[in-house]
Amino acid sequence: HAIQTSGNCIRNVTSDQLAGISPDELVDPRPYCEIIRQWSTFHPEFSYLPRKFKIAVTGAQRDRTAAQIHDIGLQIVENAAGERGFRVYVGGGLGRAPMIGEVIREFLPEADLLTYLEAILRVYNQHGRRDNIHKARIKILVKSWGREAFAEAVEAEWARRDSDALRLPPEEVARIAAHFEAPPYAAEAAADRLDPALESDPAFARWYARNTVPHKIPGYRAVHISLKSPGRAPGDATAEEMILIADLAERYSFGELRVTHHQNLLLADVRLADLPALWQTLSAHDLAHPNVGTLTDMIACPGLDFCALANAGSIDVAHQIQSRFEDLDYLYDLGELRLNMSGCMNACGHHHVGHIGILGVDKKGEEWYQIQIGGSSENSASLGKVLGPSVPKEQVAEVIGRLLAVYLDLREEGERFLDTCRRVGIEPFRERVYAELEVAA
Ligand code: HEM
Ligand code: SF4
Structure with a gap:
């Protein structure tokens, strides 16, 4: 869901592409997203925040929403008594000041x-910086105060609320959840x-x-x-592919199509x-390349080909x-790998949280690329570390080949590229x- 785009407001509330259907999910996050949407849309108090604001809600064990790089990330959990609630992350974000959200x-x-949420937004609305657009996101406030001071301010604000009108009785949650009715699955499908x-078709x-x-x-x-x-x-x-895919959604998936932030x-x-x-139909139209989750299933922003802000190309x-x-x-032998690429530091391609991240930079009018490794936007999210001096365009694939060779040499049983990076640095x-690579002076 997204509304009030481009405003300094709660712009959108998102979840992951497997919401409501994944076996690793504690509970469907979409009703909570909808509850937040109804509360936040055109909210008069929060329509002129210091800066834009986005919230992600995950109900799964494996976070696919990038909750820890959102202004607020909510992970649905159960406490020891079996009651449902949320772990609350605040202050994540990418761009020129990338940060991983902190649990408050x-x-x-x-x-x-x-x-x-109201208490968090009130603290941010009052104390977030309005003098410098680059320092206005909530992540800067959380960073400058520190997690504990920020959490204390929120708790104090929360304690002083004058009304419980916003509390959610279970009936209200159930009322909204009823709108996310499952499609009519066929019992005989089991x-x-x-x-x-x-067996017959590899x-x-x-x-x-x-x-x-x-x-x-x-x-x-x-x-x-x-x-x-x-x-x-x-x-x-x-356009032709989109029409075909829409028809396939009608025919095979109850008319629903979801978009992933991995650009599939x-x-x-x-x-x-x-x-x-x-x-059969997908492969006949070049839409069944079996590479999901592998190196070539990369995220890439439009870069210099389309974006006025770009320093360097991404698509080429x-x-x-x-x-x-x-x-x-x-x-397949390399296993799960996330390669993310952005054409400038705005980080639309999430390069900081790629297992391998590529950032386009401009060196005297030429396109060069800074390489980072070890990032992740999933559970235990981390920002990648810059490998060293940036490399010229024609050497990017070669550099990746070298990174992969090191991984293949050093990996231990069951380790992904990311795990090996984290273990060996x-x-x-x-x-x-x-070694023997021509790099920038
Ligand atoms: C592949 C192409 C594009 C990419 C990768 C891209 C990426 C992005 C990203 C990452 C944001 C930030 C979203 C946010 O902060 O909520 C954004 C926002 C926006 N984009 Fe694009 N964009 C693309 C194409 C376009 C096009 C073609 C238009 C207009 C015709 C457009 C209009 C906007 C607007 C108005 C916003 C502000 C939305 C907001 O308030 O969050 N974008 N875009
Ligand atoms: S990362 Fe930079 S180049 Fe890429 S789409 Fe965003 S603003 Fe444009």
Whole structure:
């Protein structure tokens, strides 16, 4: 959901693409998003904040919403007594001053969702900086006061509220939740079997393994439509493709299509029995490249090709990477990898939280690229560390190849690239990358 765009207000409230369907979810986060939306939309008190404001809510064990890089991130949890509530993160964000959000409350009872958000917003509205646009986000306030002082100010503001009108009785949560009714799943889907198709068609089996994910309803899967096939600008779809995909959503997924912040699309509720036919159509239209979650499933902003703020191109670097790392078996062996790329420090491509992050920089009118490693926007989020001097455009894929070679040498059983980075630090990567590489003075 997004409204009041471009204002210094609560612009949007988001959750993840598997909301309501993932087996790893404690509870569907969407009703809480909707409750926050109804409260925040055109809220008179919060329509002129120091700066824009976004909130993410995750109900899953594995955070796919990037909650820790939002102004407020809410993770739905249960306390020891089995009551539902939220872990509250505040002050995350990327851009020119990237920061990971801090936990200011481990457990906020469900009923106090809005009273507590109101307290956070009041503290921010009063104390956030208005003199300098680059220092106006809530992350700067949290950083300058420190987590504890900020949390104390919020708690004090919360304690002094003059009314409990915003408290949420369980009936109100249930009333909103009723609007997120599950689609009419077919009970007989539980008997669907795919084994023959998976055994007889390796290409289908590969797509199934990479581009579809488990669903909480037996007999269903969620299907990622990869917009990252070789030669495609990451995340792009043509008008014809969008019409086709809309038809597929009608036909196979109750008319619903979701967009992921990894720049793919998702059909949330597809019956197992329908997967072979869906795959046939998707592959015939270059929409079934089985690379979801791998190196080439990268996030890339539009960069110099389209964006007036860019320092350097992203799309042509994406093509360079796609053509160097075409071999799917190599990509699968590398395992889960997040490569994120931005054409300038505004960080629309989330480069700080890529396992590998690439940032375009301008050096005397030429496009160069700073490389970072070790970032993540999931649970235990972290900002990547800059590897060293930036590298010229034509060497970006080569540098990535060297990083991957170090990972393959050093990884321990079951370690992803990110895990190895966290264990060994950036030094071994730095050494190998800069050996004999021409770099900026
Ligand atoms: C691939 C292309 C684009 C990318 C990657 C992109 C990226 C972004 C990002 C990251 C934001 C910040 C969102 C936020 O802070 O809430 C944003 C905001 C915005 N974009 Fe784009 N954008 C793209 C295309 C466009 C186009 C074509 C338009 C207009 C025709 C547009 C208009 C806006 C506006 C008005 C906002 C402010 C929304 C807000 O208040 O949050 N964008 N864009
Ligand atoms: S990161 Fe920079 S170059 Fe890329 S879309 Fe955002 S503003 Fe433009």
